[in-house]
Amino acid sequence: MLNIGIIGCGYWGNHLVRNFYQSEHWNLLQIADKDQNQLDKIKKQFSNLHTTTNVDELFANPDIQAIAIATPVASHFDLAKGALLANKHVWLEKPLTLNTAQADELLLLAKDRNLIINVDHTFIYTPAIQKIKEIIESGELGEVIYFDSMRVNLGLFQHDVNVLWDLAPHDISILNYITNKKPYSVNATGKSLYKFGELQLEDIAFLTINFTDGTIAHINVNWLSPVKIRTIIIAGTKRMLVFDDMLQSEKIKIYDKSVELKNKEDIYNMLVQYRSGDMHSPALSTKEALKEEVELFHLAIINGKPTITDGASGRDVVRILEAANESLKQNGAEVVL
Amino acid sequence: MLNIGIIGCGYWGNHLVRNFYQSEHWNLLQIADKDQNQLDKIKKQFSNLHTTTNVDELFANPDIQAIAIATPVASHFDLAKGALLANKHVWLEKPLTLNTAQADELLLLAKDRNLIINVDHTFIYTPAIQKIKEIIESGELGEVIYFDSMRVNLGLFQHDVNVLWDLAPHDISILNYITNKKPYSVNATGKSLYKFGELQLEDIAFLTINFTDGTIAHINVNWLSPVKIRTIIIAGTKRMLVFDDMLQSEKIKIYDKSVELKNKEDIYNMLVQYRSGDMHSPALSTKEALKEEVELFHLAIINGKPTITDGASGRDVVRILEAANESLKQNGAEVVL
């Protein structure tokens, strides 16, 4: 049993509190938040929890082995650095940091002190993404040739980052996790349709990611859609997969469809054949992703091995987001990673 | 009653033959195709039609007032020029030409001779697009702020143009027609995933169109999708519209949703409110678009007025496609129109 402290108990922090509280491998020692009201609400539900408005209490507490941070991105670096310097393992809300330099510093610090950093890309732990990973690794799809994601809804605006930094981390982390390919460059276009004072945060954006092996990925995110869409198409040379996260069942469909070039003459004549066969939808388990992640974080610390959403993977996501912002500034021009 | 000749009777040419044949305002005099087999098939259905493998017969026929051309894009310019020089009105399959220079020459020629050019952007004549145009003009959506289209399927490859030139003309013509806004620049990314000999035609592509007034449009096209998707989201400042052309009914849905900034303090605090209300789906007529277009082409010639898909509108589409190809070559960099 390990002892944990949590910093930040807003919307997502509450989920962390519930899951660490219910876990058999964690002992939730202390919760910190700047806002006493948030702490009071937590106390009502879990009367025996210790709360504080001073994060330093957590850093200073020698019984705490790990700290989970669920605060706005801008504060991630300082809080995580503080925790690492106090020799605590760190669980950080995504995205990891505001830029790669910060990420690199945290990773180095953790490495030096043999500490685990887990970036909370919860989506990676869902039964659907685990199943997709399994399908791709089995070779069922053949070689992945493109990844096309749409993640739009009428969402609450994030105040400190644009829509790419808010929504695309899901897709980028999924993309990296399931394909395990090396991204080469990115292009991003977008717009700040609702402008607020001095801030010009894009609320709609389109990201293309080019890979060294010719694979292409596209991510369409916006906060201004009347309908909620959560769809990823993953095309392989043998079969193609559609993941629709809005469906209550049959979220993953594998289509026995592909393009076939029979022989050289076909190529010369460009007579392309489409093979079109059955569709198959695998059953998914009903495990809660966050619960799973909480257990695996514990295991990673115990075994001294990185989680599947470790600091390095979180840094890869930040690197792409950083380049995407750069491309936005350059009106969509290619930015090599 | 006007006399027409048709050049090209492949897949789409057959639809033209049927519609001009059945029209009360057109007399289908002659059909030309290089392939005698195609002509024989037509003769079986319509035994009284005159056919020829020599297009010059149509140009030379003084009884023919208009010529419809349904051949590959590469041949559009020469055939249309020949028809215009023979003083025939011209109906051209989309896209109009291979580039803007060709389009400009045809437009000039037609203007000099007082001839009508109609570009067959059939989609514009569908009850759905006509209804969307009507809705936008009524002010029901407020100001259009973005347009996001997805048009993907497992389609037969086009042999002479990439997927942008094959599929995006639909979306670009719809976008121009319904918003009536001035595009400023484009970005295009994409990939040729299946390469054929020397040709490197993109089979997946993503196009961003930026408008002078800040509106943004995005078009996602590919020939390699396991599922057929035909969806356009049009967001306005007051309401938002989703058009799903794959639905058998309720193709258009208008959502009483929008973003509201109440006052200056809201802007300062970035407290954005989402208004979320009812949804409304208008009934659509069941008129055949092509039949409608055939009648309006007749009317345009009689009245000497341009069609809603005239040469100029077709030229605007080509201009954007041309710039998109340029952006593809420049790895997605912005190309100003």
Add this chain to the structure above:
Amino acid sequence: MLNIGIIGCGYWGNHLVRNFYQSEHWNLLQIADKDQNQLDKIKKQFSNLHTTTNVDELFANPDIQAIAIATPVASHFDLAKGALLANKHVWLEKPLTLNTAQADELLLLAKDRNLIINVDHTFIYTPAIQKIKEIIESGELGEVIYFDSMRVNLGLFQHDVNVLWDLAPHDISILNYITNKKPYSVNATGKSLYKFGELQLEDIAFLTINFTDGTIAHINVNWLSPVKIRTIIIAGTKRMLVFDDMLQSEKIKIYDKSVELKNKEDIYNMLVQYRSGDMHSPALSTKEALKEEVELFHLAIINGKPTITDGASGRDVVRILEAANESLKQNGAEVVL
């Protein structure tokens, strides 16, 4: 603030505990269940609650003003009678009792003692059903002419009642509530496809309810469907409504469709015209039905007025279920109510 005790804390009882616990108008004094394990689980969540395996403690407690019963149907009568005799208001899980005779006895007892009986037809309190009621009362649909419900899934079998008594109470209570019409007779067919020892409980059944004014209702329920369907079609003379409870949004759709008989000659020729117009989907609130019901139960007791799901309405549901069972025994023959 009123004091309540709850008997039975299985699946549904847990929801009652949570809602009465969180209510500002209720003080949850005591919980009874035969099974000490269930009580222990509750204690873990709500450590300050008093629990007992002896229901008589609740009846004997003079501080308790109302008792909520969430036990199997067979025990409803005795427990409710005990509560009423102890001068407690009663909240009963649906269906009210095993037969009309029991229901009548409870209703009489409550009337004599000026006590409120609320039957927990929770569905009636959902925003969707409240909206449908509002739409019908506004006259928007015209006169309701038929009601057709399908409620099927792969569900856990109920042990003591057949599928009609398990699933159809939802539909019957909705039907009675929204149409306010007088049912005249019922026909029921069905089958016990999986037979268990001596018990022959129908796991698939079809119920027709005939009304005195010619309206017809049909309810299709089964526990053996691979897909979960929750659809009700309500046709009116002016418009028609479809309620699909499985949708995450747009659960209610109102179709501007109807049948029109223009004049006497039309009738002679039976030239019926269908009017087919727009579709409209009203926004729904996100209130939790059970929370609403808990508050309205409190209000009913305070004001001495019946709830909208009072004992009489619960008795009407039982009467139809009783007749349905009779019809099943008579191989589907009509049973007059």
Add this chain to the structure above:
Amino acid sequence: MLNIGIIGCGYWGNHLVRNFYQSEHWNLLQIADKDQNQLDKIKKQFSNLHTTTNVDELFANPDIQAIAIATPVASHFDLAKGALLANKHVWLEKPLTLNTAQADELLLLAKDRNLIINVDHTFIYTPAIQKIKEIIESGELGEVIYFDSMRVNLGLFQHDVNVLWDLAPHDISILNYITNKKPYSVNATGKSLYKFGELQLEDIAFLTINFTDGTIAHINVNWLSPVKIRTIIIAGTKRMLVFDDMLQSEKIKIYDKSVELKNKEDIYNMLVQYRSGDMHSPALSTKEALKEEVELFHLAIINGKPTITDGASGRDVVRILEAANESLKQNGAEVVL
């Protein structure tokens, strides 16, 4: 090559004309219809066809080997009898006749003269129904335990039969074809919601069919639904199948779900387990059903073997419809076949 004549060229007759005209095995000699206007329309499309308003010409024509009849049900018996007496093979629109007595007389006549009767239950020839038949025969579903069909829409009223005789023949013929089980009795309820003069034709009806082996089938048909639904659930002891004919793809879904009773104790305790696994949707061919049927009718005559929708199968459908009408008259009481 066989010679055929067609009687009746309304909506469906037109499809027959087109298919027999295009077939390589049929020579369409003559078409008869009471209405000269209908014949004129046909002549416009197929200028070389012989037409007549006198059906006797077809009976008298010694070159005609088969006659297809696509007229209202009431005229089927006389026309088919005339054709058989003239030694022509007969193709009859569904349902075969107005009652079993008529059907029996036609079947006897055909048997005596070695003539083929084909009842045009076109649905049986669709790739979907052929695939379902194949799936059931493969044993993939286990034993079929129930069949539940819904076939509703806002349809043009039939003038001479009720909704059961109009829509249910599809479901009954499918049910008989795919399960090959012996129906024992029927119950039917329904209503004539729009009454026309003297006629009281049910426009909404619910049919239960009980089989000797305990299987149960239910068919829900109506002409007054705002939405078009065409769904059949077929539950087997091993797997369950859903057929949704309104979908453009994935019309058939096979769910790896079933109910399992592990051992006697389970039965005693009624501890039922649901097995829930993957879903699979087979690809379907795109053959036109009517074209297939036209070829198989030719083959049946050549080989002297019955079609899969022969007179006997058509008679079985009429028998059930007849009994359904009887049950409607008896207010839903069971009518043994």
